Amino acid sequence: MTDLFTPYELKGMTLKNRIVMPPMCQYSVHAEDGIPNSWHKVHYVSRAVGGVGLIIVEMTGVDAEGRITFQDTGLWNDEQIPAHQELVQDVHHYGTKIGIQLGHAGRKAQDALPPVAPSSIPFDERSKTPRALTTLEVKEQVQLFQDAARRAVEAGYDTIEIHGAHGYLIHQFHSPLTNQREDEYGDDLALFGEEVIRAVKEVTPGDMPIIMRVSAIEYVEGGYDLAYCAKVCERYRDAGVDIFHVSSGGEGPIGSNGGPNAVQGYQVDLAEELRSLLYVPVIAVGRLDSFEDANQVIEDHRAELVGIGRGMLKDPYWALHAAQALNISGQIPKPYLRGF
Secondary structure, three states: OOOOOOOEEEOOEEEOOOEEEOOOOOOOOOOHHHOOOHHHHHHHHHHHHOOOOEEEEEEEEOOHHHOOOOOOOEOOOHHHHHHHHHHHHHHHOOOOEEEEEEEOOHHHOOOOOOOEEOOOOOOOOOOOOOEEOOHHHHHHHHHHHHHHHHHHHHHOOOEEEEEEOOOOHHHHHHOOOOOOOOOHHHHOOOHHHHHHHHHHHHOOOOOOOEEEEEEOOOOOOOOOOHHHHHHHHHHHHHHOOOEEEEEOOOOOOOOOOOOOOOOOOOOHHHHHHHHHHHOOOEEEOOOOOOHHHHHHHHHOOOOOEEEOOHHHHHOOOHHHHHHHHOOOOOOOOHHHHHHO
16 A cells, blocks of 8 residues: 555655655745855755655745845855755755755746846736846746756756746746737747756756646636646646646735635645646645645545645654654654654
């Protein structure tokens, strides 16, 4: 029987269990010049000690101006590689695989002056009006993603996740709400994301899996539905995505937390449906803090992996506590056995 602690293999990456720590920006600690610091090292390595199978580092800017805030990490120059390399090595020491999420915030870049976007449409009445990228600048953004991916490979990351969700730049391009361009990127809303994926694939090893984070639906009037997302993701799959990390929201007042009415596992159905439509593996997320609920998703074969976000912010040893609750032996590190 497959459960949370059954190993999982995807291309050249083998995970010791099905538990993923998804990307969660830290914000509160200033990453000077985008370089991960001691906070990030303790934050991620403690979760590796805590038994998680795969850590995906927070959204890391492919451009300094493209970060959500200037407190976020980046991989826009080679000087940032050594700190990432050290982080990867430390996480690997505890038997955990580690990936990195590469992204650009687009119109949601809070500190950029001004932010850039597919079209000159502000996120809300409190946000800055973004400058629409020229066609040449869009192509330059593709290059920025590729350059950051090359650096991620050099740093030793096991996988790369491309951020195409939560209202950030790639999402802004494939959403009819935010892309009102009249060039090739307006005629074909999936083109930018597709080009980013192909560019990333060009500089990654053939056995390295590529993950894509997507918002399956938009919680806003006129927003796209799952059927629309599936058509976009079909393009992304064919361009080289190996597994989709399925979330929702980000365009409009309801963000990636699903709003006040979100219940445990509220996005699992979305992941399962996208999986069945595209015949691809998925990571399911959405308030799966309960050990039993997360395990049931895997046991019922509704997703290949589960992402535990806020639950793992609260408890670095979520995976160890899950093993204890589910009576799975052999998971607790020897130095901690007395505590369990």
